[in-house]
Amino acid sequence: MTPKRRANGGTSLEPLLAAKEIVICCGSGGVGKTTTAASAAAMAAAHLGGKVLVITVDPARRLANALGLERFGNAETQVPPELFVEAGVEPRGELWAAMLDTKQSWDELVRAHAPDAATRDAILANPLYENITGRFVQSHDYIAMERLYEIHASGRYDLIVVDTPPTRNAIDFLEAPDRMADFFSSRLLRWLTVPARSRVFTMASKPFYTVADRILGSQFLQDIAEFFLLFQTMYDGFVERAQAVTRTLSDNRTTFVVVSTLEASPAREAEFFIDALASRKYPLGAVVINKALPALFLERGAKKVAERLCRDAGPLAERVAAAAPVGEVPQLARVLGEVGESYLNFQVVATREAEQRAELARHADVVATVPFADHDITDLAGLLELGGSLWR
Amino acid sequence: MSTELLDRRLLFVTGKGGVGKTTIAAALGQLASSRGKRTLLCEVDAKGNLAGAFETGPTQFREREIGPDLWAMSMDTDASLKEYLSLQLKLPLLSRIGPLARTFDFVANAAPGVKEILVVGKLCYEVRERHYDLVVVDAPASGHIVGQLAAPQAIQDLVKVGSVRDQTGWMLDILSDPAQTGAVIVATPEEMPVNETLDLSERLADETRVDLAAVVVNRVLPELFGRGEEVVFRALRDDTASAALADAVGGPVEPLLEGAELAVKMRRTRAEHLGDLRAGLGRRAELLYVPELFQRTHGVRATRQIADALSAELGY
Numbered sequence: 001m002t003p004k005r006r007a008n009g010g011t012s013l014e015p016l017l018a019a020k021e022i023v024i025c026c027g028s029g030g031v032g033k034t035t036t037a038a039s040a041a042a043m044a045a046a047h048l049g050g051k052v053l054v055i056t057v058d059p060a061r062r063l064a065n066a067l068g069l070e071r072f073g074n075a076e077t078q079v080p081p082e083l084f085v086e087a088g089v090e091p092r093g094e095l096w097a098a099m100l101d102t103k104q105s106w107d108e109l110v111r112a113h114a115p116d117a118a119t120r121d122a123i124l125a126n127p128l129y130e131n132i133t134g135r136f137v138q139s140h141d142y143i144a145m146e147r148l149y150e151i152h153a154s155g156r157y158d159l160i161v162v163d164t165p166p167t168r169n170a171i172d173f174l175e176a177p178d179r180m181a182d183f184f185s186s187r188l189l190r191w192l193t194v195p196a197r198s199r200v201f202t203m204a205s206k207p208f209y210t211v212a213d214r215i216l217g218s219q220f221l222q223d224i225a226e227f228f229l230l231f232q233t234m235y236d237g238f239v240e241r242a243q244a245v246t247r248t249l250s251d252n253r254t255t256f257v258v259v260s261t262l263e264a265s266p267a268r269e270a271e272f273f274i275d276a277l278a279s280r281k282y283p284l285g286a287v288v289i290n291k292a293l294p295a296l297f298l299e300r301g302a303k304k305v306a307e308r309l310c311r312d313a314g315p316l317a318e319r320v321a322a323a324a325p326v327g328e329v330p331q332l333a334r335v336l337g338e339v340g341e342s343y344l345n346f347q348v349v350a351t352r353e354a355e356q357r358a359e360l361a362r363h364a365d366v367v368a369t370v371p372f373a374d375h376d377i378t379d380l381a382g383l384l385e386l387g388g389s390l391w392r
Numbered sequence: 393m394s395t396e397l398l399d400r401r402l403l404f405v406t407g408k409g410g411v412g413k414t415t416i417a418a419a420l421g422q423l424a425s426s427r428g429k430r431t432l433l434c435e436v437d438a439k440g441n442l443a444g445a446f447e448t449g450p451t452q453f454r455e456r457e458i459g460p461d462l463w464a465m466s467m468d469t470d471a472s473l474k475e476y477l478s479l480q481l482k483l484p485l486l487s488r489i490g491p492l493a494r495t496f497d498f499v500a501n502a503a504p505g506v507k508e509i510l511v512v513g514k515l516c517y518e519v520r521e522r523h524y525d526l527v528v529v530d531a532p533a534s535g536h537i538v539g540q541l542a543a544p545q546a547i548q549d550l551v552k553v554g555s556v557r558d559q560t561g562w563m564l565d566i567l568s569d570p571a572q573t574g575a576v577i578v579a580t581p582e583e584m585p586v587n588e589t590l591d592l593s594e595r596l597a598d599e600t601r602v603d604l605a606a607v608v609v610n611r612v613l614p615e616l617f618g619r620g621e622e623v624v625f626r627a628l629r630d631d632t633a634s635a636a637l638a639d640a641v642g643g644p645v646e647p648l649l650e651g652a653e654l655a656v657k658m659r660r661t662r663a664e665h666l667g668d669l670r671a672g673l674g675r676r677a678e679l680l681y682v683p684e685l686f687q688r689t690h691g692v693r694a695t696r697q698i699a700d701a702l703s704a705e706l707g708y
Binding site: 028128332336346348 | 633640641647652
């Protein structure tokens with residue numbers, strides 16, 4: 001697929017969203033991943049048609065409002081079509097939204113894979129279960145990918161756009177399914193789950209238990225063992241599932257969109273992520289650069305003008321005041337100086353950003369730039385307006 | 393505020409991703425050390441950003457001196473476990489039971505709170521042993537910090553006996569003492585960082601015993617125009633006036649006027665979020681403001697400039 005070039009050198013996400021079934025938006029925290037995902041999904045629903053679902057992790061209340069939803073739930077909810085009409089667009093398709101509720105998703109998974117009702121209830125009631133599903137950091141990553149797989153396999157949507165959870169490390173969720181499979185097949189888990197009475201202390205396991213007992217206490221170890229014994233009954237279902245999730249991620253119907261700002265550390269993480277995708281042979285569809293300062297700060301000749309405003313504010317103010325009604329000369333002089341200085345300040349940042357952008361563009365030739373928005377997005381029209389810069 | 397910020401012994405610097413958490417932690421460390429406090433900076437999510445703030449080589453578990461009275465390390469739970477085992481359990485020759493440490497790591501991963509307590513434990517240990525006057529932690533982002541700080545309590549509730557449980561008592565003493573320990577939340581005047589800061593301040597109070605020492609508002613834009621000047625600026629945007637200006641200055645003025653317009657709008661939007669933050673926090677925490685510095689780079693120079701800004705805010 002040849003990306004469509006735009007006049008400003010950016011690229012449209014349109015062909016990508018038209019061709020793929022799963023679009024995974026990733027990047028470090030605070031770069032506008034959630035908004036980008038929602039905006040891309042809204043554009044697809046509005047202009048491409050079909051049933052489009054956006055799965056987000058922790059949307060701002062404002063974003064939920066923008067989609068006309070009281071609040072997101074784990075259940076998929078349709079965004080009212082009237083909102084598109086209000087935003088001046090006759091939608092060609094449907095937009096649906098769902099939020100990732102980690103705890104609820106785990107519960108559903110247990111219900112689906114537990115061999116019988118007794119085991120299911122025992123797991124759900126186990127005090128460690130809540131702790132592990134709630135706090136085991138990787139459990140968020142795994143469940144996000146798991147839920148994506150489940151929804152995709154259901155065939156209910158033409159396109160699913162996913163906003164990935166804030167991870168400690170942006171690539172964690174790529175590895176989560178494999179790690180989950182590893183975990184279930186680990187020797188340690190087998191050790192822990194050998195019932196105590198038949199537990200044979202081999203040369204290998206004895207020092208482990210001695211130290212583990214001293215550190216954690218045998219009661220706690222026993223609790224852990226019991227929990228994993230229950231969990232192991234779901235082994236086959238889980239491992240199979242984790243492998244299927246991994247296959248979905250590398251399927252050619254799936255693509256990844258890396259979202260970043262042009263600040264140093266998110267951009268560094270974006271580059272790291274792009275490399276991680278490449279080494280796993282996962283397809284990078286596009287890089288979206290958010291909150292970029294507009295090109296007007298880089299305009300040729302403007303720097304000289306700004307410097308002159310700072311240097312000769314007084315004489316310039318006199319000349320302007322003589323030609324147009326703009327108030328007192330001293331005040332105008334201060335304004336001219338401030339305008340010049342502000343421009344030079346922003347130019348420093350814009351120059352740094354341009355360099356960072358070129359750096360990111362070396363990694364991926366599909367780069368869409370979203371200009372800095374001077375206001376928050378409060379409705380669907382706002383999302384579609386933002387989408388405009390991703391589109392054409 | 394009960395205790396001066398830098399007179400505490402242990403500061404956890406957190407906040408939403410992308411707000412400049414590492415930079416603020418680095419600047420606090422820089423400021424404390426420049427005031428003669430022996431300071432340890434610890435990066436918990438080893439992403440290497442802390443090293444970037446000082447332009448030094450990568451940080452490791454073993455602390456390294458990176459400036460006068462300033463040391464830096466990065467957290468490593470395996471290394472922390474080894475150190476703990478050798479210090480507390482007097483287990484020698486740990487290297488010979490390498491597979492043990494590996495399997496233990498698995499339990500630590502799965503068992504709630506164990507990994508977290510290895511992090512908090514190491515930090516509290518440095519405080520208890522008085523190796524440093526101040527330990528500044530570049531802590532996990534808002535989503536993860538509560539689990540970390542609540543770990544000793546969680547362990548105490550879950551684990552009934554064993555040496556890990558025995559350790560939680562003194563850690564809680566340090567963590568719950570506002571004279572020793574404080575959390576610093578970093579925010580920018582934008583919607584999501586402000587919301588997360590307010591949520592986190594409540595969760596810290598409800599779920600942990602760590603005192604919220606301060607909220608640092610980063611990248612505050614200066615007010616562009618003084619009193620009455622915006623009227624003049626509006627008049628300047630009139631066609632005749634801007635043409636006169638372009639003529640007088642001999643070059644394009646539109647990008648400058650547009651740019652100033654954007655700066656004013658940005659400042660206004662941010663001021664609203666700042667107002668929400670102030671109102672939401674009430675008197676729960678002191679607010680410290682760090683201006684947008686329009687820096688050319690991120691690095692040692694930026695760290696120093698922010699340290700200077702914090703110094704002024706703290707009244708030094």
